[in-house]
Amino acid sequence: MSSTWNPSAAQGPGYGDTEDDGVPLPLAVPRWPEDAPPGPDFAAVRAEFDVPEDFPPDVLAEAERAAAAPDLPEFDATELPLVTVDPAGSQDLDQAVHLQRWHGGYLVSYAIADVGAVVRPGSALDAEARRRGQTLYSPDRRVPLHPTVLSEGAASLLPDQVRAAALWTIRLDADGEVRAVDLRRARVRSRAQLAYADVQARADAGTLPDPIALLPQLGTLLERAAAARGAIELGTPEQQVVRTEGGGWTLVARSDLPVEGWNAQVSLLTGRAAARLMLDGGVGLLRTLPPARPEDVARLRRLAPALGVDWPAGAAPGQVLAGLDVADARHAAFLEEAAALLRGAAYTPLDGTEPAHTGHAGVGAPYAHVTAPLRRLADRFATEVCLALAAGTEPDPAVRAALPELPALMAASDRRIRAVERAVVDATEAWLLAGREGAEFDAVVVDADGDRGTVVLQEPAIRARCTGTGLTAGSRVRVRLEEADVARRSVRFAAVAA
Structure with a gap:
């Protein structure tokens, strides 16, 4: 496989591209008719949902100027041996990490790309980022939040490059409880760009490099602490659109590697520290999720x-x-x-009066998005608030004024991304099955209501509607393809009578 698309990459740590990571993938990609169309039209999907692909000339010009003369902080942390851990081949690197022991606990150094150093409120770059909201990932291309000269260049924490960062220093005791937090702008220099699959292999072999040697231990500790707080993590496999060796596409289901969960815990730890800083300071932007009903x-x-x-x-x-x-x-x-337990996620501004609900049920604590500013609009503003509060100053009035506007901007971006993600998968499913009406497949019923339900094929990883008597959630069934309509991006099965 030469490339993998995961629709969650914009929201979290991302996923590597590997077949040798302990996760069951199809042993072989099914062969489809030679006269099959070349593939789903992902560009048409993006156009249908008004995805802004090209940047206006003034935005590109402003990005080039910012990239040529980045504003580097006075505080020099370039001797700190940070590393990045991301999907293989990533260039938009938001986070770099270093872990070490501290008084029987842990000292976490977490550098976040300082997008606020190159994108100013009120600028053309800022206006375009507000229009986009987030980086959008499609199987055939990435549509970035910022021009690539910044997001994959001057603002990205690429190895062996001096970069501006928001440097979080978080001290934890032996139980993983936060004891002290420091945040400041700093110059940093990542030592290496590591990929998830390689990090997992080295973790399994006990040969992790020093900057992240403690990641399995700390990540596991934080996962246990999250469970004790009542955090809810589904951990369900993702449908991924994968390019085959022959240049076509297929779908696979893949779960996170353990290292991805450990790495995510460092990000969640930082988001919890950010939320605490905002709540104590009375200003900010929280990521909230109400308790399960x-x-x-x-x-x-x-x-x-x-x-x-x-x-x-x-x-x-x-x-x-x-x-x-x-x-x-x-x-x-x-x-x-x-x-159903994880419904109602929102961005909740905080300015003076604490909102009625400040927690995030998935995290089991108050939480804020601050660790992906290259890929998510809200993180830049939340980070600017945290930097000001940590320095004992008031946030920039322009930043503060934007806080009430961000929930609507992010909600619109979320809706568009979800729509594109669903349409991309639906288009791939219909394309893979077109012309195979009447064929039978093994499947699992994942949802059922009377004579209607949802099934997931064992291979390829297609999820679709199914009709038939006796559908029971969790059962294995044989299904027959009734419809595969590429134009409507629709697939429908019927259960085969035993």
Whole structure:
């Protein structure tokens, strides 16, 4: 496989491109008719949802000027041996990390690309970033939030380059509890660009480089602490559109590597520290998610026995979900239903009066987005607020004035990205199956309601509607393809009678 697209890459650590990472992928890509069309038209999908692909000339010119003369901070942290951990081949590197021991606990140094040093409020770059909201990832191309001369150049934490960063220094005790936080602008220099699959292999072999040698230990500790806080992590496999060796496309299902979870915990730790800083300072932008509705928890608890899920008395939903095996069809169906627990994520501005709800149910604590400013608009403004609060000053009035506007901008961006992601997968599913009506496949029922449900094929990883009597969530069934309409991006199956 030569490339992999994961629709979650814009929101989190990202995913590597590998077939040898302990995650079950198809052993072979199915062969489709030689006269099949060359592939889904992803450009048409982007056009349909008004994705702004090209940057206006004034934005490009401003980016070139900013890249030629970046504003570097006075504080010099270039001797700190930071490294980045990202998907293979990434160039938009937001985060660099260094871990070491501290009084029986841990000292986390986390450098975040200082986008505020090159993108000023009120500038053409700022206006265009507000129009885009986030970097959008498609299988055939990435549509960046900022021009690549910045996002993959002068502002990216590429190895052996001196860059401006927001440097978080977080001290943790042996239990993973935060004891002290420092944040300041700094000059940094990453020593190496590491890829997830390689880091996982070295973690398994016990040969991780010094800057991240503690990552498995700290990541595991933070995961356990999150579960104890009641954090909810689904961990369901992602549908990924993958380019085949022959230049076509297929779909695979892939779960995170352990190292991706550990790396994400460092990011979540920083987001929790940022939220605490904002709440104490009375100003900022929180990422919130309300607690699961009691009726949704009750419904999931009633469903557990039927899907072979043990729910001990007193256990929180997050603790139950953490013990599931996504390879078990019944557990996968249970996780599908558990998605109902994570509804209502929003950006919540804070300025003077603390909002009624400040927590994030997925994290189990107040949380803010500050670790992906190259790829997400809100992070730049949240970071600017945190930098001011950490320095004991008031945030820039232009930054403060933007806070109430950001929730709507990010919500619009989220809607567009979700629509594009769904359309891309739907288009690929229909394209893969076009002309194969009547063919039968093995599948798992992940959701069922009477004679209608949703099934996931074992190979390729296609998810679609299915009709038939006796559909039961978590069961394995044989299904027949009834429809594969490329123009409508629609796929439909019917269960085959036993």
